[in-house]
Amino acid sequence: MxxxxxxxxxxxxxxxxxxxxxxxxxxxxxxxxxxxxxxxxxxxxxxxxxxxxxxxxxxxxxxxxxxxxxxxxxxxxxxxxxxxxxxxxxxxxxxxxxxxxxxxxxxxxxxxxxxxxxxxxxxxxxxxxxxxxxxxxxxxxxxxxxxxxxxxxxxxxxxxxxxxxxxxxxxxxxxxxxxxxxxxxxxxxxxxxxxxxxxxxxxxxxxxxxxxxxxxxxxxxxxxxxxxxxxxxxxxxxxxxxxxxxxxxxxxxxxxxxxxxxxxxxxxxxxxxxxxxxxxxxxxxxxxxxxxxxxxxxxxxxxxxxxxxxxxxxxxxxxxxxxxxxxxxxxxxxxxxIIWPEGVTPFHAGIVNLRQGDAEADAACEGLYKALRAKGLDPLYDDRDERAGAKFATMDLIGLPWRITVGPRGLKNGVVELTSRKTGESTEMAPEAAVEEIAKIYAGVL
RNA sequence: CGGGCUAUGGCGCAGUCUGGUAGCGCGUCCGUCUGGGGGACGGAAGGUCGUAGGUUCAAGUCCUGCUAGCCCGACCA
Missing domain, CATH: 3.30.930.10 (Bira Bifunctional Protein; Domain 2)
Known part of the structure; x- marks a missing residue:
């Protein structure tokens, strides 16, 4: 969505x-x-x-x-x-x-x-x-x-x-x-x-x-x-x-x-x-x-x-x-x-586009969105023209267990950030790796 | 059902004591600048003040009834 x-x-x-x-x-x-x-x-x-x-x-x-x-x-x-x-x-x-x-x-x-x-x-x-x-x-x-x-x-x-x-x-x-x-x-x-x-x-x-x-x-x-x-x-x-x-x-x-x-x-x-x-x-x-x-x-x-x-x-x-x-x-x-347990979460992961309108960021987010859906997952893509703080606050509030953060800064190095809502820990990785990681997490849950 | 409290724009509130024709923050819409944790500036829309009646020249404000909702208790998945 x-x-x-x-x-x-x-x-x-x-x-x-x-x-x-x-x-x-x-x-x-x-x-x-x-x-x-x-x-x-x-x-x-x-x-x-x-x-x-x-x-x-x-x-x-x-x-x-x-x-x-x-x-x-x-x-x-x-x-x-x-x-x-x-x-x-x-x-x-x-x-x-x-x-x-x-x-x-x-x-x-x-x-x-x-x-x-x-x-x-x-x-x-x-x-x-x-x-x-x-x-x-x-x-x-x-x-x-x-x-x-x-x-x-x-x-x-x-x-x-x-x-x-x-x-x-x-x-x-x-x-x-x-x-x-x-x-x-x-x-x-x-x-x-x-x-x-x-x-x-x-x-x-x-x-x-x-x-x-x-x-x-x-x-x-x-x-x-x-x-x-x-x-x-x-x-x-x-x-x-x-x-x-x-x-x-x-x-x-x-x-x-x-x-x-x-x-x-x-x-x-x-x-x-x-x-x-x-x-x-x-x-x-x-x-x-x-x-x-x-x-x-x-x-x-x-x-x-x-x-x-x-x-x-x-x-x-x-x-x-x-x-x-x-x-x-x-x-x-x-x-x-909220912090949803993976078994009941309304969406499996959130995608946060930090620079809506930036061609690279938009393309990377679209790619992640489609790749997650192709894996049978149900992501929520925050594609609003909002600032980072507002997007993070919304994601934290609705409590999706995993968040992929996409911004020009990371994309320059070919990485996005995967963050756990529960622990707050973030890891940088290639977009494809983030998709694999999330798919792996939910393989035992769905 | 006993006790306490509340009702004013979508949300949170002020204004009620001391009556004079409604205001603030957030949100929303338009524009510009911005851009990694709810940003800034300029403009705009949006309110029968829960409801019915009463007092008064005049009621969001005073009086009476009603309705709805919240909190504590007793009760309950």
Whole structure:
């Protein structure tokens, strides 16, 4: 993309509506525009990252054999009356009437609807196991939305639902989801720690929340420092293997890690003192096993091998996709702006032309732009007639991980400059070498 | 939902106390000079002062209602 033709309304000053750093930077970088409290338009740069996050979530879910579908945002009240949650959910649920005076709601989650889809179409244990998921907008009418997209009322969420014949099979689905989530967050450049959680309104005895450590997190967390050394990495795993998935769960949940909701001071104190940590965290996902809670209430049964009708065992699993943008920025920024991890960056590299209009500089930039695109990369070329300082400031603000700086001074010696946003380190090299270098960096990421 | 605060050009703010017909910085547009970290000079566009009503010769300013947004708390992915 050429910046002169893009839509990137960056701001020098911070709008007064924003208090925390991710919200400020998203507004300044022209990623979002607030429309109402907790409701945002996603401008091109923000939308691009949002799509990238969705892509990662899709890839990791499908890698584990989970099947995508799409359910509507508006749901009929009947389903929720059936489960009993129409009354239980309270004012957080946005209720609407259509022209025929029918009760509807903007879905805050989809357990009822997916259970309805399941029960109308699946009757035999032979069709299990089954895990369906979607990425869809949700609405929860928070009393007090805040922190930008981290706590909006409208938010994009991946929610998945597993259907299994019994508890053991459903717990395998639970473990499998834990593995997919570990992979997903790592690809996004995040360390998200699974912590024992509280069931809340969705219910369930087995549940973990995934938390990203950040000072602005809404939850207080307590953990054994050893847990932060764990990495899933690029290990191969057979998602059908009960033992392999369980081993991962055990590895990542055996050390103490809890939020204030489930914190146990006595257990915590058994950890050697030098490893005890108290911090704040942002919740970016949660997995639940809740058994037959919805299948019993809504008659979602299958015939087992003995010919008996039994309610299916279910779990649900969520990732707060839109919230993740805020979480990633909270975890990765400096005083100049955002620092995108390579896995989620909106553009792979920025090209800064220091002397727009100079024939040599223009030609070199065009060459770099085309060469990067030919490698399947997506560069942002700042071809505006701006001074160097303004271009650098914009690049730093929007946080592309790599910048190629092109100017007459370097071109005289046949070199451009490749700079890491994260470390600030610059290396001079021939333009072709810079292209190769960037291609190499992203070879392991794309 | 309790407590606090705000609303004036695209963004950040002053002007309100003490009423007299709206100003500054940034950004935007045009031109010239510039050119390796938000440059300089000259010119220009852009505002029903959140909204409804009231007081007054006169309201951005005083009074009342309403709406929207922000912060702290309780609540929440």
């Amino acid at each position: 050429r910046l002169s033709r893009y839509f990137l309304p960056v701001l020098k000053e911070t709008p007064s509506e924003a208090s925390i750093v991710s919200h400020r930077l998203m507004l300044r970088a022209g990623m979002i525009k607030q429309e109402q409290a907790g409701i945002y338009s996603w401008l091109p740069l923000g939308f691009k990252v949002l799509q990238r996050l969705q892509q990662i979530v899709h890839e990791e879910q499908q890698r584990a054999g989970h099947i995508p579908l799409l359910m509507p945002t508006l749901q009929p009240a009947e389903l929720w009356k059936e489960s009993g949650r129409y009354d239980a959910y309270g004012a957080e649920m946005l209720r609407i009437k259509d022209r025929h005076d029918r009760d509807m709601l903007y879905g805050p989650t989809n357990e009822e609807m997916i259970t309805d889809i399941f029960r109308q179409n699946i009757a035999s244990y032979r069709d299990l196991p089954l895990t369906l998921y979607h990425i869809q907008w949700k609405f929860r009418d928070e009393i007090r939305p805040r922190f930008g997209v981290m706590r909006g009322r409208e938010f994009l969420m991946k929610d998945g639902y597993n259907f299994d014949i019994d508890m053991d099979a459903a717990l395998h689905a639970y473990n499998r989801h834990l593995v997919t989530y570990l992979r997903t967050y790592e690809r996004m450049g995040l360390q998200a720690i699974p912590m024992r959680a509280d069931g809340g309104p969705i219910g369930g005895d087995y549940t973990h929340e995934f938390l990203v450590l950040a000072d602005t997190g809404e939850s207080e967390v307590f953990y054994d420092s050893e847990i932060t050394d764990l990495k899933f990495g690029d290990r191969e795993i057979d998602f059908d293997s009960v033992d392999e998935c369980r081993a991962v769960l055990e590895e990542f949940t055996s050390r103490y890690a809890r939020t204030d909701e489930t914190h146990d001071e006595a257990l915590f104190n058994e950890i050697p003192e030098e490893r005890r940590r108290t911090a704040r965290g942002i919740e970016v996902g949660q997995i639940f096993y809740f058994g037959t809670k919805y299948s019993e209430a809504m008659g979602a049964t299958v015939q087992n091998a003995a010919g008996e009708n039994v309610p299916v065992h279910m779990g649900s699993h969520g990732i707060g996709v839109s919230r993740l943008l805020g979480a990633i920025i909270e975890a990765s920024h400096d005083d100049k702006g």
